[in-house]
Amino acid sequence: MSSRREKAAELRRLMETDGEAVGEHTRTVNQLSDYAITQFEDYEACREAARGIKERAIENLPELIDTVQEAVEANGGQVHIAQTAADANRIVESIMDARDAEKLVKSKSMTTEEIEVNDHLEDAGYEVRETDLGEFVIQVADEAPSHLIGPAMHKSPEDIAALFNREFDLDEELTGDPHQLTEFARERVGAHIRDADVGMTGANFVVAESGTLMLVTNEGNARKTAVTPDTHIAVTGVEKLVPSLADLQPFTELISRTGTGQDITSYVSLLTPPVDTPVPDFEADEFGDADDREFHLVLLDNGRMGMREDEDLRETLYCIRCGACSNTCANFQSVGGHAFGGDTYTGGIGTGWEAGVHSLDSAGEMNDLCTGCSRCVPKCPVKIDIPWVNTVVRDRVNRSGDADDFDFLVEGLTPDEEPAGLDLQKRFFGNVETFAKVGSLAPELANAVAQSRPGGWLLERVAGVDSRRDLPELATETLREWYGARGSQVTDAERDVVLYPDLYTDYFDPERGKAAVRVLEALDVRVHIPEVPESGRAPLSQGMIETAREQARAVHGSLVDHIDRGRDVVVVEPSDAAMFREDYSHLLPEQSHERLAEHSYEILEYVYGLLDNGADADALAAGDGASVAYHSHCQQRTLGLAEYTEEVLDDAGFDVRTSDVECCGMAGSFGYKSEYYEVSVDVGDHLRDDLGDVDGERLVASGTSCQEQLGVLYERDTPHPVELLSPR
Amino acid sequence: MSTDLLSTFESSLAGVATAHTTTAAAFAETLTGIVEAPALGTPLPYDGVTLDDTGVETEFSPSDLEAASTGVTAASVGIADYGTVTIPSGSAGEELVSLYTPTHVAVVAASDVVAGMPEAYDRLGEEFEAGRDTQILATGASATADMGTLVQGVHGPHETHVVILEDR
Ligand code: SF4
Numbered sequence: 001m002s003s004r005r006e007k008a009a010e011l012r013r014l015m016e017t018d019g020e021a022v023g024e025h026t027r028t029v030n031q032l033s034d035y036a037i038t039q040f041e042d043y044e045a046c047r048e049a050a051r052g053i054k055e056r057a058i059e060n061l062p063e064l065i066d067t068v069q070e071a072v073e074a075n076g077g078q079v080h081i082a083q084t085a086a087d088a089n090r091i092v093e094s095i096m097d098a099r100d101a102e103k104l105v106k107s108k109s110m111t112t113e114e115i116e117v118n119d120h121l122e123d124a125g126y127e128v129r130e131t132d133l134g135e136f137v138i139q140v141a142d143e144a145p146s147h148l149i150g151p152a153m154h155k156s157p158e159d160i161a162a163l164f165n166r167e168f169d170l171d172e173e174l175t176g177d178p179h180q181l182t183e184f185a186r187e188r189v190g191a192h193i194r195d196a197d198v199g200m201t202g203a204n205f206v207v208a209e210s211g212t213l214m215l216v217t218n219e220g221n222a223r224k225t226a227v228t229p230d231t232h233i234a235v236t237g238v239e240k241l242v243p244s245l246a247d248l249q250p251f252t253e254l255i256s257r258t259g260t261g262q263d264i265t266s267y268v269s270l271l272t273p274p275v276d277t278p279v280p281d282f283e284a285d286e287f288g289d290a291d292d293r294e295f296h297l298v299l300l301d302n303g304r305m306g307m308r309e310d311e312d313l314r315e316t317l318y319c320i321r322c323g324a325c326s327n328t329c330a331n332f333q334s335v336g337g338h339a340f341g342g343d344t345y346t347g348g349i350g351t352g353w354e355a356g357v358h359s360l361d362s363a364g365e366m367n368d369l370c371t372g373c374s375r376c377v378p379k380c381p382v383k384i385d386i387p388w389v390n391t392v393v394r395d396r397v398n399r400s401g402d403a404d405d406f407d408f409l410v411e412g413l414t415p416d417e418e419p420a421g422l423d424l425q426k427r428f429f430g431n432v433e434t435f436a437k438v439g440s441l442a443p444e445l446a447n448a449v450a451q452s453r454p455g456g457w458l459l460e461r462v463a464g465v466d467s468r469r470d471l472p473e474l475a476t477e478t479l480r481e482w483y484g485a486r487g488s489q490v491t492d493a494e495r496d497v498v499l500y501p502d503l504y505t506d507y508f509d510p511e512r513g514k515a516a517v518r519v520l521e522a523l524d525v526r527v528h529i530p531e532v533p534e535s536g537r538a539p540l541s542q543g544m545i546e547t548a549r550e551q552a553r554a555v556h557g558s559l560v561d562h563i564d565r566g567r568d569v570v571v572v573e574p575s576d577a578a579m580f581r582e583d584y585s586h587l588l589p590e591q592s593h594e595r596l597a598e599h600s601y602e603i604l605e606y607v608y609g610l611l612d613n614g615a616d617a618d619a620l621a622a623g624d625g626a627s628v629a630y631h632s633h634c635q636q637r638t639l640g641l642a643e644y645t646e647e648v649l650d651d652a653g654f655d656v657r658t659s660d661v662e663c664c665g666m667a668g669s670f671g672y673k674s675e676y677y678e679v680s681v682d683v684g685d686h687l688r689d690d691l692g693d694v695d696g697e698r699l700v701a702s703g704t705s706c707q708e709q710l711g712v713l714y715e716r717d718t719p720h721p722v723e724l725l726s727p728r
Numbered sequence: 729m730s731t732d733l734l735s736t737f738e739s740s741l742a743g744v745a746t747a748h749t750t751t752a753a754a755f756a757e758t759l760t761g762i763v764e765a766p767a768l769g770t771p772l773p774y775d776g777v778t779l780d781d782t783g784v785e786t787e788f789s790p791s792d793l794e795a796a797s798t799g800v801t802a803a804s805v806g807i808a809d810y811g812t813v814t815i816p817s818g819s820a821g822e823e824l825v826s827l828y829t830p831t832h833v834a835v836v837a838a839s840d841v842v843a844g845m846p847e848a849y850d851r852l853g854e855e856f857e858a859g860r861d862t863q864i865l866a867t868g869a870s871a872t873a874d875m876g877t878l879v880q881g882v883h884g885p886h887e888t889h890v891v892i893l894e895d896r
Contacts, residue, residue, distance in 0.1 A: 133882065134874035157876035178875040186882055210861060220827055220870040220884030227823050245856055249849040252865070264810050264867050266884070270852070272861035277823045280790040287790065290819060
């Protein structure tokens with residue numbers, strides 16, 4: 001409990017110090033990158049190619065390591081394989097020693113952050129200078145980078161000016177003018193590069209066949225670092241190897257589009273060291289012979305070969321560290337990488353990296369900040385299923401926990417496969433269905449208890465449910481009870497469908513379910529609402545994969561019979577539609593998943609299809625030009641389903657406008673958890689800024705959590721869009 | 729060399745560098761109009777095109793490099809879709825000249841301009857085979873946004889020019 005409070009306090013502090021600069025930067029870059037992608041016709045083809053190259057490269061990694069070793073040696077360089085961070089540091093130090101070097105300059109590289117080479121070399125008496133201006137700022141401030149590609153993103157120009165004024169003995173104080181700051185840092189860094197003995201870079205890619213490094217930069221410091229001193233050390237993870245030069249092409253076109261929103265960065269350097277460039281000796285004012293150049297490639301394992309063997313973490317190795325998943329993440333936008341980060345890596349894919357190269361503890365620190373909203377998925381240039389990686393890591397973190405005192409309260413609520421020590425908060429949210437079922441036996445009583453002070457206290461104490469959020473109220477009659485009593489009202493049905501009674505629609509908000517039934521019936525569709533278990537979304541978000549899998553099996557078992565009878569499955573809750581379409585691929589046998597995915601539709605996607613096939617739109621309620629502010633659901637957007645709702649509302653005569661922000665920040669249980677409550681409020685604020693004033697408009701949202709969040713933000717009821725179309 | 733390709737290249741360059749289209753015969757005159765002294769350069773591989781009589785020095789020391797205002801080097805491929813040129817490194821110090829001087833001028837033959845990145849990589853494959861296996865895909869000036877807004881001319885040039893030799 002106290003750790004929950006500490007976590008909340010830490011997040012609050014970081015939102016204050018880093019939040020504004022990170023938010024401004026990530027949102028801007030995310031928009032630029034959206035635009036750059038829409039302008040790029042070959043985006044999907046390039047992503048396919050990029051993913052294929054990475055899959056094959058990781059598959060053939062041992063051979064590629066042999067190949068690159070031969071190539072680099074043939075070029076006159078040396079390859080060193082480092083099993084651990086300590087090995088890598090030892091290797092680097094021995095190179096420094098053999099060259100009688102005193103000073104090393106570095107260009108930006110996450111891999112060298114991972115091994116903490118600066119600390120190691122400085123402890124051994126060497127001078128180490130960062131040359132990327134962002135890294136330079138971080139080094140001066142003695143902080144950790146807050147973003148994969150924008151290490152000092154959390155600092156405003158004013159912060160940087162204050163830092164420089166404090167740390168350097170300046171004749172004249174610097175202001176927050178970015179040009180002046182850049183010039184100042186450029187001069188300092190330039191002098192270091194000119195008199196360094198060794199230059200260290202990372203590598204975005206390494207071509208095994210030729211020993212060529214690809215370095216992607218805008219500043220040019222990586223080039224200077226690599227070619228100015230006579231010794232170049234490149235430290236890079238083994239996963240950066242690709243077979244041939246031609247394999248770099250899709251990555252050249254993708255990496256900056258997703259990462260910074262540029263078509264291409266200023267420099268994509270293809271260096272095959274040791275390079276032929278003569279060595280400038282600025283002090284003696286003469287050029288040395290290029291033959292004196294030395295090149296060392298340090299290939300780091302540090303857990304990567306293990307990740308390669310790990311079915312679920314392997315994908316993480318495909319990551320090209322573009323940072324897009326961080327920029328696109330609403331929670332990252334609010335808290336930044338110092339909160340959404342582990343020992344080294346930050347953001348969406350950071351937990352996969354941390355779990356692979358450091359520890360589950362480091363991954364666990366940040367893992368809960370991924371709510372599985374999936375907005376990063378279409379942005380990832382190598383198509384990594386980042387939410388799934390996070391779910392797997394969460395499951396492992398759950399399993400590594402100790403049994404705690406309150407276990408007796410929830411014994412029996414989860415399958416045996418779930419670990420006994422599972423965090424109670426996760427159990428509570430992962431088993432919402434049980435609570436809803438029990439509660440709905442006496443809904444008024446259950447609501448009264450949940451809202452009472454002792455009830456609220458118990459929920460907060462035991463399950464970490466923030467008392468500042470109102471839990472949704474159970475309806476007095478479930479959707480299935482209502483429909484059971486009413487029955488189908490279509491006599492001459494064109495089609496039969498199953499309306500999936502998701503947990504929320506069934507127990508808490510039957511009105512949106514009723515509207516869905518009425519809309520479908522108005523279009524001559526007979527509706528069936530069988531008893532089907534919760535989709536498994538709730539346990540999945542808590543990282544309870546086995547529980548989710550059991551539920552997925554049960555859901556499939558009950559729905560497949562209907563599908564066999566020619567009925568499609570229509571889903572009101574977008575996160576459950578995403579469950580059937582996407583997430584079940586991880587939980588069910590391939591054929592079962594495909595069958596269900598093929599036959600399930602989000603409600604307005606289905607209505608769109610009916611209208612498109614000639615159903616009579618006049619049977620639905622008419623908009624008559626009424627103005628509607630619509631917030632679609634994150635998973636719905638990722639799946640490309642949001643457009644259907646907009647189209648249908650538009651066709652029905654509503655005047656629709658939408659929000660562009662990534663997520664409402666509730667993501668189901670997220671905003672109820674006391675440690676994250678304030679983050680959810682902050683993310684919600686951006687939704688309100690984006691959507692603006694909604695007076696005189698209908699306000700609708702497709703997802704449960706979005707409805708809840710908007711309900712709080714605007715202090716008004718936020719129905720599902722299907723409710724606008726209901727004929728009665 | 730199709731004129732379409734060239735005009736795509738020129739319009740892509742418009743956002744990132746200043747484009748100059750010229751011929752071998754008019755090269756010296758075009759270049760003199762661009763360079764600001766002191767200027768350094770590395771030998772150009774195009775028939776009938778040299779840096780002689782342009783005021784661009786091809787012999788230089790590290791201090792000359794630091795003092796130079798302009799650097800002139802050859803580009804092996806132009807990429808129309810991006811306004812990118814590839815700069816091969818070599819023993820004449822091409823990498824240093826193109827990187828250390830505040831203004832960089834890349835000279836490319838119109839016949840070396842290709843449509844997009846796949847074509848460019850085909851060409852780079854040939855170049856690498858021929859031993860020119862260090863090349864920089866350079867697009868515009870060096871830049872950073874680390875200090876809060878986009879600033880050009882960080883560790884590399886803050887101004888770039890591309891001279892396209894139409895008859896080469
Ligand atoms: S996971 Fe994908 S989006 Fe995220 S940094 Fe890696 S490559 Fe980029």
